[in-house]
Amino acid sequence: MAAYTTIDDAGSYFNPKLWVGSTSSNVITGVGFQPDLLWIKDRDSTAYHVLSDAVRGTDSQLYSNSTSAEGTLSTVVTSFDSDGFEISPSYPTDGNDFVTWCWKAGTTSGADFSGGDITPSAYSIDTTAGIGIYEFAGTNGTETLAHNLGAVPKMMIVKNTSESGAWNVYHEAMGNTNAMFLDTNAAEDASIAYWGNTSPTSTLFTMAANVNGTATAIIAYVFAEKQGYSKFGGYTGNGNVDGAFIYTGFRPAFLMIKRYDSTNDWKMMDDKRPGYNVTSVCLNANTTAGTDTSDFLDILSNGFKTRKSSQDVNGSGSTYIYMAFAESPLVNSNGVPTNAR
Numbered sequence: 001m002a003a004y005t006t007i008d009d010a011g012s013y014f015n016p017k018l019w020v021g022s023t024s025s026n027v028i029t030g031v032g033f034q035p036d037l038l039w040i041k042d043r044d045s046t047a048y049h050v051l052s053d054a055v056r057g058t059d060s061q062l063y064s065n066s067t068s069a070e071g072t073l074s075t076v077v078t079s080f081d082s083d084g085f086e087i088s089p090s091y092p093t094d095g096n097d098f099v100t101w102c103w104k105a106g107t108t109s110g111a112d113f114s115g116g117d118i119t120p121s122a123y124s125i126d127t128t129a130g131i132g133i134y135e136f137a138g139t140n141g142t143e144t145l146a147h148n149l150g151a152v153p154k155m156m157i158v159k160n161t162s163e164s165g166a167w168n169v170y171h172e173a174m175g176n177t178n179a180m181f182l183d184t185n186a187a188e189d190a191s192i193a194y195w196g197n198t199s200p201t202s203t204l205f206t207m208a209a210n211v212n213g214t215a216t217a218i219i220a221y222v223f224a225e226k227q228g229y230s231k232f233g234g235y236t237g238n239g240n241v242d243g244a245f246i247y248t249g250f251r252p253a254f255l256m257i258k259r260y261d262s263t264n265d266w267k268m269m270d271d272k273r274p275g276y277n278v279t280s281v282c283l284n285a286n287t288t289a290g291t292d293t294s295d296f297l298d299i300l301s302n303g304f305k306t307r308k309s310s311q312d313v314n315g316s317g318s319t320y321i322y323m324a325f326a327e328s329p330l331v332n333s334n335g336v337p338t339n340a341r
Contacts, residue, residue: 007229010326013104013129014229016254016270017084021092028100031084036105036124037133037221038077038085039064044096046288052077054105055122055133056219062159064182064266064285070161099283101254101270103325105131116146116204118212125149130224135161140214142196144204151224153200154232155323157182158207162217168210170195171321173234174260179211180321183286188260223323231324234260239316243297243306250326251301256285257312261319264312271299271327278307 007013011032019028021042040050049064058077060070079086085100092098105124113119120134127150134145138160147153156170167182179194180186196206205222212218225232231248238244257267266285274281277298281291296313298305304324306314313320 007128007226007326010229010250010253013126013131014253014325015102016272017100017102018272019098019100021087021094021096021098023089023092023094026087026089026092027081027084028087029081029084031102033102033104034080034082035085035102036080037103037131038080039101040076040087040098041100041283042093042096042098043283043291045093045290047093047290048288049283049285050076053124053133053219053221054080055108055124055135056161060161062161062219064167065288067164067166067183069163069165099270099272103131104129105133111148113146113148115144117143118145120145127151128226130226130230132220132222134220134222136218136220138213138216138218140209141212142193142206142208143212144206145220146204147200147222149222149224150202151226152202153205153222154225155223156200156205157221158211159219160213160216161219163213165213165216168194170200170205171234171260171323172199172232173321175199178260180258180260182266185263185265185286187262229326232322234319234321237306237311237314237316237318237320239309239314239318241307241309243308243314245300245305246303246322248303248324248326250303250324252299252304252324253327254325255297255299255304255322256324257320257322259311259313259315259318259320262311267296267312269296269299 036054038052051062061076075088076091106126120136122135124133154172158168169180176195176199178188178190193208196208198206235246254270268283278295280295
């Protein structure tokens with residue numbers, strides 16, 4: 001029998017949350033866990049994406065559409081709570097619709113980093129969900145970090161937080177000689193070494209000097225793949241509205257897709273917006289734009305199928321990477337199929 005995920009309830013580790021901004025109170029509950037990583041976007045207006053994590057704390061936020069250092073002058077997230085989070089009333093536009101993608105990590109002490117060159121100053125790791133959040137000082141050299149995930153990372157997002165710098169992205173489908181940048185629509189870049197031309201292992205990941213900047217604070221979001229819960233892969237488009245089908249082994253609750261052989265935006269979709277197929281509600285990680293309402297794809301019980309012929313998700317012969325997190329697995333840990341919709 002095939003090995004199945006131990007995460008039968010994916011909502012215990014990842015959950016998209018929709019909420020309405022208020023200038024009086026923004027206590028958001030119903031997430032199902034205390035989130036350790038929040039990605040927030042105003043869906044109704046041209047506004048920055050905000051990323052906040054429990055490792056850096058509530059007074060620090062980053063912006064996926066900008067190379068800026070972390071912002072600390074105006075707090076966005078005021079607390080990470082047992083069933084959600086709280087947003088400062090000074091942040092949102094009153095009455096606007098927001099989405100927050102919430103990830104749970106967990107262990108913040110006792111990890112052994114002695115096998116790598118770098119020791120994080122703070123971290124949050126969950127081996128079940130395959131996520132690690134690491135804050136550390138850069139060394140301006142090619143160095144390794146012992147991630148403690150017990151599995152090979154498939155995708156890594158690394159950002160200098162103390163000064164301006166690109167969002168460096170590693171994805172297994174592109175390989176260890178290439179990188180992309182979350183803050184732009186650029187194609188993959190292989191002009192310099194980003195990952196020391198070394199693929200991550202089940203114990204270490206490697207960063208070259210241009211990712212591991214000297215004497216600066218850096219945050220790394222690192223993801224290992226977990227069957228039935230997360231998937232990080234690539235596909236080739238066919239340029240047809242009867243588009244490519246991509247098998248994930250679960251019904252995705254969240255998708256981010258990026259064409260990597262040429263320019264195109266980072267497309268972000270989830271199963272809460274609009275909640276039915278064809279999924280026609282999308283945000284761009286690298287822009288401040290509000291919701292795009294083109295028909296993009298169908299979210300299926302075992303993956304997704306592109307329903308657009310254009311280059312953003314399904315150009316003919318174009319190559320794409322994606323990251324996906326589950327609503328529910330196709331089969332649970334006992335091998336029992338879950339309900340398809």
